[in-house]
Amino acid sequence: MPLIQKLPSLLINQIAAGEVIERPASVVKELLENSLDAGATRIDIDIEAGGKRLIRVRDNGYGIEREQLALALDRHATSKIASLDDLERVGSFGFRGEALPSIASVSNLRLISQAQHASEAWEIDGQNFTIAPARHAQGATVEVRDLFFNVPARRKFLRVDKTEFSHIEQMVKRLALGCADAEIRLSHNQQAIFVIPVGAESQAIRVNAVCGKGLLEQSIYFDESGAGLRLSGWVGLPTFSRSQADMQYFYVNRRMVRDKVVTHAVRQSYQDVLFHGRHPAYVLYLEMDPTLVDVNAHPAKYEVRFRDSQLVHDFIYKTLHKVLASARAGHVNSGLKENAFERRIDLSNGWATPQNNSLNLLNNAVHESLATYQALYSTASSNTGFNHIGQSYPSNPNLNPNLNRDTPPLGYALAQLHGIYILAENAQGLVMIDMHAAHERITYERLKVEHDAAAMLSMPLLLPLTLNVSQREADLTEQYQTTFEEYGFELHRTGVETITVRRVPSLLKEADIDALVRDVLADLAEHGRSQRIENERNELLSTMACHASIRANRKLTLPEMNALLRDMEITERSGQCNHGRPTWIQLNIDQLDKLFMRGQ
Ligand code: ADP
Ligand code: MG
Numbered sequence: 001m002p003l004i005q006k007l008p009s010l011l012i013n014q015i016a017a018g019e020v021i022e023r024p025a026s027v028v029k030e031l032l033e034n035s036l037d038a039g040a041t042r043i044d045i046d047i048e049a050g051g052k053r054l055i056r057v058r059d060n061g062y063g064i065e066r067e068q069l070a071l072a073l074d075r076h077a078t079s080k081i082a083s084l085d086d087l088e089r090v091g092s093f094g095f096r097g098e099a100l101p102s103i104a105s106v107s108n109l110r111l112i113s114q115a116q117h118a119s120e121a122w123e124i125d126g127q128n129f130t131i132a133p134a135r136h137a138q139g140a141t142v143e144v145r146d147l148f149f150n151v152p153a154r155r156k157f158l159r160v161d162k163t164e165f166s167h168i169e170q171m172v173k174r175l176a177l178g179c180a181d182a183e184i185r186l187s188h189n190q191q192a193i194f195v196i197p198v199g200a201e202s203q204a205i206r207v208n209a210v211c212g213k214g215l216l217e218q219s220i221y222f223d224e225s226g227a228g229l230r231l232s233g234w235v236g237l238p239t240f241s242r243s244q245a246d247m248q249y250f251y252v253n254r255r256m257v258r259d260k261v262v263t264h265a266v267r268q269s270y271q272d273v274l275f276h277g278r279h280p281a282y283v284l285y286l287e288m289d290p291t292l293v294d295v296n297a298h299p300a301k302y303e304v305r306f307r308d309s310q311l312v313h314d315f316i317y318k319t320l321h322k323v324l325a326s327a328r329a330g331h332v333n334s335g336l337k338e339n340a341f342e343r344r345i346d347l348s349n350g351w352a353t354p355q356n357n358s359l360n361l362l363n364n365a366v367h368e369s370l371a372t373y374q375a376l377y378s379t380a381s382s383n384t385g386f387n388h389i390g391q392s393y394p395s396n397p398n399l400n401p402n403l404n405r406d407t408p409p410l411g412y413a414l415a416q417l418h419g420i421y422i423l424a425e426n427a428q429g430l431v432m433i434d435m436h437a438a439h440e441r442i443t444y445e446r447l448k449v450e451h452d453a454a455a456m457l458s459m460p461l462l463l464p465l466t467l468n469v470s471q472r473e474a475d476l477t478e479q480y481q482t483t484f485e486e487y488g489f490e491l492h493r494t495g496v497e498t499i500t501v502r503r504v505p506s507l508l509k510e511a512d513i514d515a516l517v518r519d520v521l522a523d524l525a526e527h528g529r530s531q532r533i534e535n536e537r538n539e540l541l542s543t544m545a546c547h548a549s550i551r552a553n554r555k556l557t558l559p560e561m562n563a564l565l566r567d568m569e570i571t572e573r574s575g576q577c578n579h580g581r582p583t584w585i586q587l588n589i590d591q592l593d594k595l596f597m598r599g600q
């Protein structure tokens with residue numbers, strides 16, 4: 001029979017290292033977080049050979065006292081929490097007291113520090129724990145050499161220097177985006193790679209440094225609070241989508257997380273506006289009472305557990321949905337834009353919802369513009385004067401030839417190009433509009449509003465549909481009965497494992513009801529909510545909108561074109577068509593001048 005033995009502490013640390021120290025970038029994460037926890041305002045990271053030869057992180061934080069140096073390298077020793085109560089409200093990145101001993105067990109580690117108010121510096125050797133005098137300004141340096149020298153299995157899996165370094169670079173950027181108060185410098189093989197600065201506007205500068213200026217230019221900045229939560233940051237325009245999910249930064253109380261609840265909520269808010277297969281870009285900060293989120297769910301702390309995940313989900317979803325709805329044509333440019341900083345919006349009273357509640361405006365617009373649209377695609381030669389809704393703007397630009405600040409955002413139509421595009425002139429220059437794409441979105445949004453207003457009309461099934469489901473699904477049916485009713489379904493549990501559908505939403509009478517109900521139940525089981533009925537409905541409305549919208553080669557009169565522009569300006573999400581493509585592009589006079597090399 002094999003003997004049960006206590007493991008030696010080196011091996012215990014090596015096992016722990018297996019969990020959190022996967023590659024040089026993981027070491028950088030732990031050291032950088034320690035420096036931030038120590039209140040550093042300047043952090044220098046020096047890397048050699050992709051981090052395989054050397055990782056050195058030096059900071060100017062509060063440092064470690066001589067007597068504490070050995071403890072810092074001891075397992076389960078931390079200065080950050082002392083009780084379960086502390087753990088529940090922890091605000092620091094670290095609290096497990098595992099990183100330094102783990103790293104020291106798989107590398108040659110040296111820790112040098114001069115503590116705050118101390119007069120000399122000391123260093124400790126991570127292998128034999130000997131302490132010797134050293135030279136160091138206030139703060140600490142951790143030097144990690146020859147990572148995994150004693151763990152060949154791990155060492156074998158490391159990639160070429162360049163790859164390992166790019167992981168480090170990504171890691172540093174991710175961490176830098178989450179904190180605002182330390183200047184961070186990174187160098188590789190004695191070459192400076194980047195400096196992430198602090199100062200006024202520092203957060204935008206950091207976003208710029210990490211994501212490139214594309215995101216700042218193609219995103220909406222917002223800051224929204226409610227239900228004890230605060231969400232702020234940059235949410236990428238749907239037209240700035242990416243082929244990979246590589247520009248998604250989400251922070252909970254400054255900690256970067258990859259969380260299922262969060263990802264699902266964000267994804268859902270882009271539902272209606274993203275080109276399929278594309279990924280949104282964002283940098284988002286969620287702040288909340290630390291006792292309502294458990295960060296001790298994962299050794300590397302990438303996952304968190306929200307006490308009320310439904311609340312967090314709904315807040316993120318509703319906020320982003322609202323922000324994205326504000327991406328109306330003429331307001332946030334979907335094309336080229338010079339200055340991103342002017343695009344900060346305040347959802348409560350900024351220009352995103354100018355003087356009117358956008359939904360009321362939309363509702364009025366729906367009714368007033370109905371005649372316009374009927375005319376638009378029923379009468380071939382429509383010279384009828386348009387009774388369009390942008391009442392504040394003169395409908396005929398000839399009456400008001402000067403383009404000034406009263407000019408509507410998308411300006412006035414000049415001509416139609418190849419039956420596809422509308423060319424218009426506004427205060428900034430030239431606007432080009434894809435008329436089918438634009439009209440499709442307007443029709444779609446209008447249909448949605450109409451259907452929301454009329455609630456979901458339902459109709460009885462000639463033959464009630466009986467479905468065999470699991471007991472859990474039958475339970476859910478009972479539990480969510482009213483939710484189903486709101487969507488126009490009438491369904492009851494008729495047995496331990498059977499449910500019967502009697503009425504369905506009239507709009508979805510052609511849908512595969514069996515599959516739809518099952519999918520909704522699966523969603524309810526997994527997430528406690530489902531968007532399927534709404535999605536199914538939206539898909540149908542979107543198809544209807546597409547068919548009902550102006551086709552290419554349809555000749556429009558100038559008043560018709562102007563009516564379309566005015567509608568775009570007030571329609572939510574009109575910056576993109578129903579498939580996420582842009583509906584309009586602005587070319588400023590400056591940009592046109594550049595094209596013609598004017599003034600160069
Ligand atoms: P944790 O961060 O979970 O507490 P670590 O093993 O990363 O555990 O660090 C152990 C302790 O060493 C920390 O609690 C902290 O007191 C101290 N320490 C580590 N790095 C630094 C640093 N750069 N500056 C000051 N103290 C540090
Ligand atoms: Mg730590």
